[in-house]
Amino acid sequence: MKKRYPIAIPVLNGNEKKYVTDCLDSTWISSNGSYIERFEQGFCDFCDTKHAISCSNGTTALHLALMAHGVERGDEVIIPTLTFVATANAVNYCGATPVFIDSEPDTWNINPELIETKITPRTKGIIVVHIYGHPVNMDPIMDIAQKHGLFVIEDAAEALGAEYKGKMIGSIGHSATFSLFGNKIITTGEGGMITTNDDRIAQQIRLLKGQGQDPQKRYWFPVIGYNYRMTNIQAAVGYGQLENIDWHVDQRIRVAKLYEQYLQDDVRLTLPVQKDWARNVFWMSSIILNKGTVQDRDHVMIQLKERGIETRPFFYPMHMLPPYKKLQKEEEFPVVNRISALGMNVPSYGTLSEEDVKFICMNIKEVLD
Amino acid sequence: MKKRYPIAIPVLNGNEKKYVTDCLDSTWISSNGSYIERFEQGFCDFCDTKHAISCSNGTTALHLALMAHGVERGDEVIIPTLTFVATANAVNYCGATPVFIDSEPDTWNINPELIETKITPRTKGIIVVHIYGHPVNMDPIMDIAQKHGLFVIEDAAEALGAEYKGKMIGSIGHSATFSLFGNKIITTGEGGMITTNDDRIAQQIRLLKGQGQDPQKRYWFPVIGYNYRMTNIQAAVGYGQLENIDWHVDQRIRVAKLYEQYLQDDVRLTLPVQKDWARNVFWMSSIILNKGTVQDRDHVMIQLKERGIETRPFFYPMHMLPPYKKLQKEEEFPVVNRISALGMNVPSYGTLSEEDVKFICMNIKEVLD
Numbered sequence: 244m245k246k247r248y249p250i251a252i253p254v255l256n257g258n259e260k261k262y263v264t265d266c267l268d269s270t271w272i273s274s275n276g277s278y279i280e281r282f283e284q285g286f287c288d289f290c291d292t293k294h295a296i297s298c299s300n301g302t303t304a305l306h307l308a309l310m311a312h313g314v315e316r317g318d319e320v321i322i323p324t325l326t327f328v329a330t331a332n333a334v335n336y337c338g339a340t341p342v343f344i345d346s347e348p349d350t351w352n353i354n355p356e357l358i359e360t361k362i363t364p365r366t367k368g369i370i371v372v373h374i375y376g377h378p379v380n381m382d383p384i385m386d387i388a389q390k391h392g393l394f395v396i397e398d399a400a401e402a403l404g405a406e407y408k409g410k411m412i413g414s415i416g417h418s419a420t421f422s423l424f425g426n427k428i429i430t431t432g433e434g435g436m437i438t439t440n441d442d443r444i445a446q447q448i449r450l451l452k453g454q455g456q457d458p459q460k461r462y463w464f465p466v467i468g469y470n471y472r473m474t475n476i477q478a479a480v481g482y483g484q485l486e487n488i489d490w491h492v493d494q495r496i497r498v499a500k501l502y503e504q505y506l507q508d509d510v511r512l513t514l515p516v517q518k519d520w521a522r523n524v525f526w527m528s529s530i531i532l533n534k535g536t537v538q539d540r541d542h543v544m545i546q547l548k549e550r551g552i553e554t555r556p557f558f559y560p561m562h563m564l565p566p567y568k569k570l571q572k573e574e575e576f577p578v579v580n581r582i583s584a585l586g587m588n589v590p591s592y593g594t595l596s597e598e599d600v601k602f603i604c605m606n607i608k609e610v611l612d
Numbered sequence: 613m614k615k616r617y618p619i620a621i622p623v624l625n626g627n628e629k630k631y632v633t634d635c636l637d638s639t640w641i642s643s644n645g646s647y648i649e650r651f652e653q654g655f656c657d658f659c660d661t662k663h664a665i666s667c668s669n670g671t672t673a674l675h676l677a678l679m680a681h682g683v684e685r686g687d688e689v690i691i692p693t694l695t696f697v698a699t700a701n702a703v704n705y706c707g708a709t710p711v712f713i714d715s716e717p718d719t720w721n722i723n724p725e726l727i728e729t730k731i732t733p734r735t736k737g738i739i740v741v742h743i744y745g746h747p748v749n750m751d752p753i754m755d756i757a758q759k760h761g762l763f764v765i766e767d768a769a770e771a772l773g774a775e776y777k778g779k780m781i782g783s784i785g786h787s788a789t790f791s792l793f794g795n796k797i798i799t800t801g802e803g804g805m806i807t808t809n810d811d812r813i814a815q816q817i818r819l820l821k822g823q824g825q826d827p828q829k830r831y832w833f834p835v836i837g838y839n840y841r842m843t844n845i846q847a848a849v850g851y852g853q854l855e856n857i858d859w860h861v862d863q864r865i866r867v868a869k870l871y872e873q874y875l876q877d878d879v880r881l882t883l884p885v886q887k888d889w890a891r892n893v894f895w896m897s898s899i900i901l902n903k904g905t906v907q908d909r910d911h912v913m914i915q916l917k918e919r920g921i922e923t924r925p926f927f928y929p930m931h932m933l934p935p936y937k938k939l940q941k942e943e944e945f946p947v948v949n950r951i952s953a954l955g956m957n958v959p960s961y962g963t964l965s966e967e968d969v970k971f972i973c974m975n976i977k978e979v980l981d
């Protein structure tokens with residue numbers, strides 16, 4: 244039978260099963276249980292932050308962070324147009340409006356130089372997204388934020404373990420959010436995490452994720468909260484994963500280096516970069532066609548699928564999606580219009596061997612011919 | 613060591629561990645995986661509905677159902693004032709306003725006779741709550757809804773397995789929502805489910821819980837959705853629980869009958885009823901003091917706690933909570949003002965023996981002396 248290559252597979256090669264079994268044996272399977280605290284503690288140790296607060300996924304993590312930073316109806320929040328839809332939607336959940344920014348051509352991340360022109364009296368903050376694992380150039384963004392009194396949330400869904408000038412991603416903005424979905428660097432199945440050094444933000448997030456319940460008074464709810472809690476079983480999986488975090492990060496990088504080795508001299512393709520101030524964790528290895536149309540890219544993806552190789556298109560930019568396209572003009576985003584149409588992610592997971600990547604690259608070259 | 617009685621413990625005495633181990637061994641631990649479909653199918657078979665859609669918890673289940681029924685900013689939704697806060701909050705998440713109704717003195721459920729006076733041109737629907745496991749008197753409510761063109765959602769968080777005139781709870785309203793938290797009749801740790809016979813509602817809920825993604829087009833999002841998905845591991849636990857659903861329901865009823873046996877002739881207490889048209893599943897066994905103040909009730913709870921017996925106060929009514937208290941006058945709710953101040957839930961779970969309940973009842977009587 245032909246070998247199939249999904250775009251992602253979680254690798255559960257640590258104590259995950261042992262810890263989950265422990266949950267079941269102890270009967271602590273809900274959002275009460277000791278793995279939650281252990282996972283949170285381990286997570287903030289790894290990210291070098293004071294707090295890490297678990298939640299149900301990376302989308303609810305964004306919603307919680309935005310609420311904790313006080314985003315309300317009528318506010319504006321600046322985000323990159325090249326991101327997964329959750330970044331924009333979370334702004335919308337608060338009744339606020341996302342304002343989109345084009346990307347840098349090399350890192351594909353939000354272009355800091357374009358941010359200030361979009362700041363208005365209604366702007367409350369900025370969400371940056373470390374796309375596909377490459378850190379955003381944070382210094383200029385933190386400067387802009389300070390100058391204008393804005394908050395900065397790092398959407399680090401795709402970048403656990405990445406570093407910016409020697410600092411851990413997740414420890415640089417005023418808060419940061421992570422996704423722990425099945426395709427992420429480490430996973431809890433579904434899951435999310437918020438890191439921050441700000442006690443007040445951390446406390447507010449804990450209040451809001453637990454229905455807004457007064458910690459001292461059962462069933463008394465001073466504010467409107469949410470049920471965005473992670474379970475003990477999810478945390479047990481995550482804690483098992485976190486014990487091997489260095490291995491998980493290293494594998495993504497190893498796989499990306501292999502793609503680079505086999506594809507870098509193909510002039511038809513652009514590959515991801517790593518800036519000299521960055522540690523890219525290459526959450527998803529990616530390629531961009533240098534020529535052609537979105538149909539050409541889709542055709543490549545279909546042919547690879549027929550050969551058992553799953554891919555993902557780069558995200559449709561937020562400014563093209565029906566709920567958001569009225570907000571800004573397509574011409575504002577020349578960089579993303581191109582890379583979003585011509586980019587794709589290729590299989591990226593820890594158990595891919597050199598032979599596997601070689602085979603995938605051979606097929607990529609063949610279908611490009 | 614003194615035996616301690618929590619208010620609830622999940623009983624995982626079926627195939628839960630086997631199925632969870634299967635998830636981990638297969639690596640299908642996210643919201644992709646075959647237990648999700650099996651659990652949903654089993655759930656709708658049990659509830660006798662056409663659809664059952666899993667989600668992250670009972671709160672997100674309510675939010676999804678309300679959105680699917682088209683609730684929007686400016687709408688009003690009628691709900692009982694005696695409920696867990698999630699019922700009101702979910703209405704608020706849609707930008708709509710909850711309108712509160714007092715309870716019947718015997719079932720503690722929404723009083724159907726008080727509903728029509730609260731219907732305005734902005735009223736979109738009614739959420740009924742089968743409180744503590746006793747079904748709401750549905751016929752008059754369905755009649756009112758039909759007359760005024762309103763939807764009816766059953767908040768069945770606390771009433772899986774209950775019956776109304778021989779019909780399963782969850783199959784009577786236009787849709788119904790369930791909680792699968794660790795203290796519920798059956799549990800997935802955290803989890804929720806929505807049942808409906810309406811294809812359009814089911815389809816809309818599936819769209820909204822999966823980020824609003826077009827099922828035919830990856831990363832294309834025609835509408836603003838949410839990440840409210842249940843994981844395969846949660847579903848595996850739930851499927852294991854569901855295989856023993858009759859046992860789980862029977863245990864709650866057995867425990868309630870024991871409380872009745874040992875407390876029914878105590879004139880200082882009121883116990884839950886079961887109407888002749890109802891099957892009460894007694895999710896939580898409960899007692900109400902016939903005399904005294906909220907301080908007296910709290911004092912009883914504190915003394916029981918000192919004896920190792922955990923209790924829960926009846927919910928603070930929605931009309932008393934800070935986010936909602938401006939909406940309606942306290943005098944409108946004489947029944948709930950009394951039972952909410954004087955009621956409490958007592959330990960209710962499948963592994964309580966007759967000796968345990970006898971001991972708890974002896975202590976209740978002692979502290980009342």
Ligand SMILES: Cc1ncc(COP(=O)(O)O)c(CN[C@H]2[C@H](O)[C@H](O)[C@@H](OP(=O)(O)OP(=O)(O)OC[C@H]3O[C@@H](n4cnc5c(=O)[nH]c(N)nc54)[C@H](O)[C@@H]3O)O[C@@H]2C)c1O
Nearest residue numbers: 249250251300301302327400422424425426639640641642
């Ligand atoms: C910048 C940014 N911000 C916020 C978020 C929101 O985070 P969250 O999804 O709410 O946690 C995200 C998360 N975006 C993810 C989302 O998590 C999203 O669900 C995901 O979309 P997808 O590509 O449609 O995902 P999928 O097809 O369900 O899974 C991707 C691959 O992983 C495999 N996989 C997923 N779960 C499992 C599993 O449990 N087992 C195995 N074996 N494979 C799994 C699938 O088979 C696929 O091959 O990928 C997106 C890029 C984000 O990127």
Ligand SMILES: Cc1ncc(COP(=O)(O)O)c(CN[C@H]2[C@H](O)[C@H](O)[C@@H](OP(=O)(O)OP(=O)(O)OC[C@H]3O[C@@H](n4cnc5c(=O)[nH]c(N)nc54)[C@H](O)[C@@H]3O)O[C@@H]2C)c1O
Nearest residue numbers: 270271272273618619620669670671696769791793794795
């Ligand atoms: C009408 C109505 N509508 C909507 C909802 C919302 O559903 P959801 O919570 O979003 O799924 C609900 C759900 N309400 C529940 C909520 O699920 C809520 O979280 C819960 O509040 P709580 O009383 O503060 O819950 P707790 O103290 O965390 O747990 C109750 C007992 O169960 C035990 N327990 C919970 N999980 C576990 C577990 O995993 N293991 C063990 N051994 N015990 C557990 C705890 O130790 C306690 O003794 O009880 C409320 C009544 C509802 O009732």
